[in-house]
Amino acid sequence: MIFSLQRRFVAFLLLPVSLILAAIxxxxxxxxxxxxxDEWTDAAQLRLEKAAHEIQMxxxxxxxxxxxxxxxxxxxxxGITQTFLxxxxxxxxxxxxxxxxxxxxxxxxxxxxxGSRETSSLEARVDRPAEGRSTRxxxxxxxxxxxxxxxxxxxxxxxxxxxxxxxxxxxxSLERPFWGPAAEPVGIVxxxxxxDTFMKHILQVGRWKGSYACLVKADGTYLAHTDxxxxxxxxxxxxxxxxxxxxxxxxxxxxxxxxxxxxxxxxLVAGFYKVPTTDWYLxxxxxxxxxxxxxxxxxxxxxxxxxxxxxCVGLLIAWNTRPVAKSVREISEAAEKVEYxxxxxxVPEDRSDEIGYLKRRFNxxxxxxxxxxxxxxxxxxxxxxxxxxxxxxxxxxxxLGGEKHVVTILMGDLRGFxxxxxxxxxxxxxxxxxxxxxxxIGVIEAHKGIIVDFVGDAxxxxxxxxxxxxxxxxxxxxxxxxxxxxxxxxxxxxxYEEGLPVLEMGIGIHTGEVVVGNIGxxxxxxxxxxxxxxxxxxxxxxxxxxxxxxISEQTYKLLEGRIEVGPKLEVNLKGLDxxxxxxxxxxxxxxxxxxxx
Numbered sequence: 001m002i003f004s005l006q007r008r009f010v011a012f013l014l015l016p017v018s019l020i021l022a023a024i025x026x027x028x029x030x031x032x033x034x035x036x037x038d039e040w041t042d043a044a045q046l047r048l049e050k051a052a053h054e055i056q057m058x059x060x061x062x063x064x065x066x067x068x069x070x071x072x073x074x075x076x077x078x079g080i081t082q083t084f085l086x087x088x089x090x091x092x093x094x095x096x097x098x099x100x101x102x103x104x105x106x107x108x109x110x111x112x113x114x115g116s117r118e119t120s121s122l123e124a125r126v127d128r129p130a131e132g133r134s135t136r137x138x139x140x141x142x143x144x145x146x147x148x149x150x151x152x153x154x155x156x157x158x159x160x161x162x163x164x165x166x167x168x169x170x171x172x173s174l175e176r177p178f179w180g181p182a183a184e185p186v187g188i189v190x191x192x193x194x195x196d197t198f199m200k201h202i203l204q205v206g207r208w209k210g211s212y213a214c215l216v217k218a219d220g221t222y223l224a225h226t227d228x229x230x231x232x233x234x235x236x237x238x239x240x241x242x243x244x245x246x247x248x249x250x251x252x253x254x255x256x257x258x259x260x261x262x263x264x265x266x267x268l269v270a271g272f273y274k275v276p277t278t279d280w281y282l283x284x285x286x287x288x289x290x291x292x293x294x295x296x297x298x299x300x301x302x303x304x305x306x307x308x309x310x311x312c313v314g315l316l317i318a319w320n321t322r323p324v325a326k327s328v329r330e331i332s333e334a335a336e337k338v339e340y341x342x343x344x345x346x347v348p349e350d351r352s353d354e355i356g357y358l359k360r361r362f363n364x365x366x367x368x369x370x371x372x373x374x375x376x377x378x379x380x381x382x383x384x385x386x387x388x389x390x391x392x393x394x395x396x397x398x399x400l401g402g403e404k405h406v407v408t409i410l411m412g413d414l415r416g417f418x419x420x421x422x423x424x425x426x427x428x429x430x431x432x433x434x435x436x437x438x439x440x441i442g443v444i445e446a447h448k449g450i451i452v453d454f455v456g457d458a459x460x461x462x463x464x465x466x467x468x469x470x471x472x473x474x475x476x477x478x479x480x481x482x483x484x485x486x487x488x489x490x491x492x493x494x495x496y497e498e499g500l501p502v503l504e505m506g507i508g509i510h511t512g513e514v515v516v517g518n519i520g521x522x523x524x525x526x527x528x529x530x531x532x533x534x535x536x537x538x539x540x541x542x543x544x545x546x547x548x549x550x551i552s553e554q555t556y557k558l559l560e561g562r563i564e565v566g567p568k569l570e571v572n573l574k575g576l577d578x579x580x581x582x583x584x585x586x587x588x589x590x591x592x593x594x595x596x597x
Contacts, residue, residue, distance in 0.1 A: 013317050014310060021306045029299060041258045041271065048256070048273030048282050055198050055215075056276045062174050062191055063159050065089045069100070069189045070178030094197025096171060099190045161278065163195070163223060170195040170223060195224050202226060202282065211286040218279040220248055227285075236283070243268050251281055261288060327355045331362055343370035402517020407464035407529065408477040408555060409514070409537040410449065412440065412484060412507040414457040415546035420501040432500060433457060439487040447480035452528045458541075462529050464516060474511050474558045478588050481507045481549040488547075504546025510537040511555040539573035540582060549585045556583045563588045 065085060072081035082100065090098045162173040175190045195215070202213050202224055214225035220236040237244040243261045247270050250257045254272075261268035266288040273282050327347070334345045343366055347359045414436070421429045440459055444451055449461040463473040463480075484507065492502040512533030518526065536552070544550040556565065566584040573580050 014314055017313050018310060021309065025299075025302050025306060028302070032298060037258075037260065037269070044258065044269075044271035044284050044286075045256060045273065048271055048284055051202060051213075052273050052275045052282050055280075055282070056278075058197065059161075059174075059275075059278070062089070062092070062193060063176075065092075066159055066174060066176040066189050066191065070176055074179065089191055092193075094194045095191060096194050097190070097192040099192075101187045101190070163217070163221070172223075198224060211284060211290070213282065213284045215275075216281055216283060218251060218281065223280060243270055246270075247272055247283065263288065265289065323351070324355055327351065327359065331359065334362065334366070338366060338369060402515040402530070404513055405464050405516045406470050406511065406513050407462045407516065407533075408470070408474040408509060408511045409460070409462045409529070409533055410444075410477050410481055410507065410509050411458060411460050411537045411541045412481070412505050413459075413541055415504045415506055416501075417457045417503060420503075424501070428500060432495065432503070435491055435494070436488070436503065439491055440484055443483050443487055444480055447476045447483075449477065449480055450527070460534070460537075462514070462516075470511070471558045474509075474555050475562065475588065477509050478549065478551065478555070478559065478563060478585055481509055482585065482588065485547060485549065506541050506544030506546055507549045508537050508539075508541025508544050508551075509549065509555050510540055510552040511558060512536065512552075535575065536573065536580075539576065540580075543569070543571055543573070543582065544584075550582050551585055553581045553583070559588070 065088065069082055069085045069089070072085055075081050086098050086100065089095060159174050159176045162175070164171050164173060172193045172195050173190060174193065175188055177188050198215060202215055212225070212227035214227065214236065215223040216236045217223060220238075222233055222236060225233075233239070237248045243259060246259050247257075250259060251272055251274075255274040256272065258269070258271045260266040261270075269286045269288055271284045274280070275282060330347045334347050337345045345366060346363050349356060349359050349363065351359065417432075421432075424432070436457075437454065437459065441451065444459075444461050447463070449463050452460045452462060454460075461480075463477045485505065488503065488505050492504075496502050510533055512531065514529040514531030514533050516529050540550055540552055550569070551559075551565075556563070564586040566586055569582040569584065570579050571582060572578075
């Protein structure tokens with residue numbers, strides 16, 4: 001039980017500390033998580049936006065040159081300007097092919113048009129030969145409707161973007177139709193750019209620690225990527241990754257966005273950004289553990305610090321509660337011994353706090369119990385505590401055996417009780433006796449009398465303070481007897497009201513020498529008196545009529561002049577060899593002295 005008390009101390013004190021630490025940890029984790037994700041989102045947006053605009057700038061450069069070449073077609077300089085611009089475009093980094101496919105009317109020998117067109121080509125090839133060149137029919141099929149436009153509209157024709165592959169390298173093809181000075185269709189300018197050109201900017205995005213990037217079309221077709229695991233992949237999302245599918249779905253409605261994978265922290269964090277004027281998207285993926293590395297580190301550190309704190313708190317609690325548990329255990333063990341009657345136990349008074357106060361009070365309680373037990377075993381239950389403490393101050397009072405003292409003995413006996421008891425129920429008999437003795441005991445203790453025993457309905461007491469004057473104790477005995485008669489009158493009135501018999505008591509008092517002390521054996525002794533004076537007192541009370549107090553001549557001589565008595569009585573007492581002179585007490589002078597307060 002004691003150890004469970006200590007465990008409860010530890011548990012109940014650690015529980016709120018644990019809850020507080022857990023609440024702080026969770027709140028800090030959530031706050032830091034949102035902060036880091038927001039920070040990654042902002043940084044990713046800036047990176048993607050920068051890379052997308054740089055790719056857009058590269059595309060715009062090519063478009064501007066195509067526009068210049070188209071405009072040069074309207075200048076009648078024999079193609080010199082176009083050739084210059086084509087050469088400049090061919091020197092652009094990443095350009096694999098620059099091609100002009102011109103369309104002119106076919107003529108017969110007389111100079112008349114034959115009704116058909118021939119296709120001539122002025123080519124500037126760089127790095128690799130052009131593949132997949134368009135035929136005139138294909139060009140006519142694509143641009144046959146443009147002849148119906150105005151010259152201004154034709155020269156503002158948009159640049160088309162097409163992606164194909166050459167071997168294992170993806171190629172971006174930019175085509176733009178143009179017209180001549182007479183607003184007639186002249187041909188198409190085509191430039192092919194290796195998509196590797198854009199990898200520099202994609203790599204700048206993907207070089208973020210724990211991240212990879214890719215460039216895809218709106219339908220998910222890969223254009224370029226930095227992740228080796230994507231080699232051989234054709235379309236983004238084909239691996240069945242839930243996050244990739246979510247990104248594809250978001251790309252249909254947004255130009256920029258951020259999505260998070262599963263877990264806390266998420267396993268992956270994704271961001272996408274649309275390259276302006278295209279249907280291309282730059283994607284950035286980062287591992288959640290890397291993005292959340294400070295948070296993961298914080299969580300681990302916090303958990304370790306929290307565990308260490310709890311251990312320290314637990315040790316402090318245990319260190320402080322262990323002495324308390326030890327003290328409670330000491331008190332409990334001592335109480336168990338006291339329960340079995342062992343009073344020679346104490347607990348160490350080694351604390352100055354409330355536990356120390358409890359120990360001191362416990363030791364005082366044991367001393368009190370020991371003293372009470374000694375009083376009850378030595379003097380009986382009906383000796384007043386003050387009298388017992390006074391007697392215990394005398395060493396001889398506690399020794400087995402006794403000493404001769406002159407004491408005044410009082411014995412009171414109910415008249416006619418045996419006859420009345422035969423007609424009463426047992427509980428009524430018990431009620432009569434208990435009520436009677438309760439009042440008599442109170443009177444005797446008030447006059448510092450020592451009750452020796454109860455014999456049936458009789459009570460035996462003596463008055464001896466060892467060092468107290470014998471005359472004074474004789475006066476106390478007489479006053480006690482007279483008051484006992486008065487108390488019995490009160491008891492009898494109550495009995496009468498309840499339908500119980502009215503009782504009378506005869507009291508005899510004698511002063512003589514007896515042996516006073518502990519009478520019995522080591523295992524069972526009783527403080528009392530032994531001697532012929534006890535028997536003589538019994539004989540005296542036997543001749544006292546109900547409601548009277550009769551004293552011996554020895555007592556009378558001690559109190560002569562202080563008491564009022566009736567006629568002298570000369571009686572032969574049973575068992576005694578000579579007649580005795582007795583006196584019936586009427587009253588006693590209060591100034592005679594009494595030990596009663």
